[in-house]
Amino acid sequence: MSEQEIWKKVLEVAESEISKTTFNTFLKDTELKEIRDNVAYIFVIHEFYADWLNSNYKDVIQTIMKDIIGYEVDPKFYTAEQLAELDETSRKQSNTVKKTSAIDDSHDDMDQFNTHNTFDTFVIGPGNRFPHAASLAVAEAPAQAYNPLFIYGGVGLGKTHLMHAIGHHVLSNKPNAKVLYTSSEKFTNDFIKSIRNNEPEAFREKYRNIDVLLIDDIQFIQNKEQTQEEFFHTFNELHQNKKQIVISSDRPPKEIAKLEDRLRSRFEWGLIVDITPPDYETRMAILQKKIEEENLEIPAEALNYIANQIQSNIRELEGALTRLLAYSKLQGKPITTELAAEALKDIIQVPKSKKISIQDIQKVVGHYYNVRIEDFSAKKRTKSIAYPRQIAMYLSRELTDFSLPKIGEEFGGRDHTTVIHAHEKISNDIKADPIFKQEVEDLEKEIRKQ
Numbered sequence: 380m381s382e383q384e385i386w387k388k389v390l391e392v393a394e395s396e397i398s399k400t401t402f403n404t405f406l407k408d409t410e411l412k413e414i415r416d417n418v419a420y421i422f423v424i425h426e427f428y429a430d431w432l433n434s435n436y437k438d439v440i441q442t443i444m445k446d447i448i449g450y451e452v453d454p455k456f457y458t459a460e461q462l463a464e465l466d467e468t469s470r471k472q473s474n475t476v477k478k479t480s481a482i483d484d485s486h487d488d489m490d491q492f493n494t495h496n497t498f499d500t501f502v503i504g505p506g507n508r509f510p511h512a513a514s515l516a517v518a519e520a521p522a523q524a525y526n527p528l529f530i531y532g533g534v535g536l537g538k539t540h541l542m543h544a545i546g547h548h549v550l551s552n553k554p555n556a557k558v559l560y561t562s563s564e565k566f567t568n569d570f571i572k573s574i575r576n577n578e579p580e581a582f583r584e585k586y587r588n589i590d591v592l593l594i595d596d597i598q599f600i601q602n603k604e605q606t607q608e609e610f611f612h613t614f615n616e617l618h619q620n621k622k623q624i625v626i627s628s629d630r631p632p633k634e635i636a637k638l639e640d641r642l643r644s645r646f647e648w649g650l651i652v653d654i655t656p657p658d659y660e661t662r663m664a665i666l667q668k669k670i671e672e673e674n675l676e677i678p679a680e681a682l683n684y685i686a687n688q689i690q691s692n693i694r695e696l697e698g699a700l701t702r703l704l705a706y707s708k709l710q711g712k713p714i715t716t717e718l719a720a721e722a723l724k725d726i727i728q729v730p731k732s733k734k735i736s737i738q739d740i741q742k743v744v745g746h747y748y749n750v751r752i753e754d755f756s757a758k759k760r761t762k763s764i765a766y767p768r769q770i771a772m773y774l775s776r777e778l779t780d781f782s783l784p785k786i787g788e789e790f791g792g793r794d795h796t797t798v799i800h801a802h803e804k805i806s807n808d809i810k811a812d813p814i815f816k817q818e819v820e821d822l823e824k825e826i827r828k829q
Contacts, residue, residue: 385448386411392443396813397436404705405432412462418490419444419454422462427673429456430495431701434694439813451568491560496543502668504661507537510652514541514625518548521591521623525650527614531628532654535694538627542593545625549591557589563599567606587616591623597646598628599807601637611642618645629806636803662686662696669700681719688727699723735778737789739829743822744771756791770819772798773805778826
């Protein structure tokens with residue numbers, strides 16, 4: 380298939396999986412320029428569109444493209460100006476996508492890192508000051524400060540930004556250093572590929588013959604026994620050879636279920652730091668830095684409105700700003716607080732002061748899946764009841780401040796480990812299935828209306 384044919388199919392699937400507003404605003408006018416070395420170069424019309432898509436929809440597009448072309452590529456969104464800056468001689472045009480069977484071992488250049496994600500662009504606040512300082516220390520002196528460095532925190536709080544910043548900094552100081560940034564999912568896929576193609580040495584060369592390993596979302600190796608075994612040996616060899624290891628996760632090592640104790644112990648050898656949601660001053664600083672980078676002028680009142688309404692994470696904060704900019708452009712209206720409220724009405728969350736009860740959650744989930752409230756507490760294990768029960772447990776942990784034992788008690792006196800398992804199960808399903816993710820988000824919105 381040609382790039383045009385591939386992208387036409389990608390857009391057809393994407394249009395059915397994401398909201399109409401998001402598709403028409405950000406994806407409709409995009410174009411796949413080429414696929415080279417397992418990277419998909421995608422053209423967009425504005426730099427803040429590229430930033431937003433790279434931050435929020437890479438995983439969705441990556442999944443869709445894998446289903447269409449049969450193997451994994453890394454989608455990257457660029458403007459015409461950004462594409463022009465790439466090395467044209469190394470990006471040979473091709474009308475046919477070619478699959479490589481060998482394990483991709485490229486890791487010693489800047490291409491794997493987002494150009495925006497540097498220490499200079501990282502806005503420091505109380506919630507991330509320590510992780511930033513630790514990351515900078517590691518970047519200045521790999522394997523001498525903290526090894527491993529384990530960074531954990533919620534989605535969209537800056538973990539990946541810090542990892543990319545470390546990579547940029549190391550390579551700026553030592554251009555010949557071998558730095559590899561990857562995800563635990565990519566590590567797993569490469570490991571499986573090495574077994575299938577009988578290429579164990581190629582796999583080990585890629586992951587062990589390096590100076591710095593930056594691995595994202597390590598929690599997804601839980602339940603993968605062979606992957607954990609391989610990562611254990613990879614970790615040991617790198618650490619023994621005084622090579623830097625940086626790991627990110629959405630939770631601390633002690634809360635990663637079904638992780639081998641010997642791996643958990645090694646993750647705790649170095650320094651563990653957590654990133655928490657930004658406070659108001661940090662949120663305002665992030666927004667101001669963003670508009671300065673884009674050379675835009677937005678009234679302080681509108682920025683104040685966004686900073687007050689979006690408190691969860693940086694990704695949603697920047698996404699709200701991008702949405703407002705796009706809405707202003709499409710409507711042909713100047714940005715005001717009123718326009719901001721209009722543009723963001725679908726994503727503004729209910730104030731945290733409103734308490735959500737577990738009964739509210741059970742009521743909404745039960746109605747959606749046609750499950751009686753009493754069945755959430757029953758011992759029934761049929762999938763038609765067990766899965767909605769897990770979803771309700773997941774939402775109870777996400778939307779309330781109740782303890783794990785209390786949540787378990789409200790679901791028929793179940794053990795707190797059952798609640799943890801349910802949360803992890805649904806979290807993984809959300810990551811793997813964009814349609815299910817939207818389903819859970821719709822449930823959350825309905826619960827907040829109660």
